[in-house]
Amino acid sequence: MDAKKSIEALQYFATGLTEGALVHKLQGQIFKAQGFSKLGEKYINHFNEEMGWVEKFVERIIDLGGEVKFEGAKSRPLISNPVEC
Numbered sequence: 710m711d712a713k714k715s716i717e718a719l720q721y722f723a724t725g726l727t728e729g730a731l732v733h734k735l736q737g738q739i740f741k742a743q744g745f746s747k748l749g750e751k752y753i754n755h756f757n758e759e760m761g762w763v764e765k766f767v768e769r770i771i772d773l774g775g776e777v778k779f780e781g782a783k784s785r786p787l788i789s790n791p792v793e794c
């Protein structure tokens with residue numbers, strides 16, 4: 710795969726993963742605030758794990774001489790009832 714295509718793919722994953730990870734973080738904070746500490750921690754840890762991958766993807770984009778972009782995130786509903794979840 711050429712560098713340009715690699716950079717595009719890495720950016721695509723970095724953007725999508727950042728969006729998903731942030732949803733996990735917010736969801737985890739909501740669950741923790743509701744007293745579901747373990748569930749909240751699980752979601753927040755998932756955020757941390759995913760952002761670790763985003764960090765690697767960004768580093769690789771920079772290694773390849775690409776320009777890192779912050780692209781917009783879509784709005785998504787959050788779950789307020791963990792039992793539904």
Ligand SMILES: [Fe+2]
Pocket residue numbers: 729730733755759
């Ligand atoms: Fe996830």
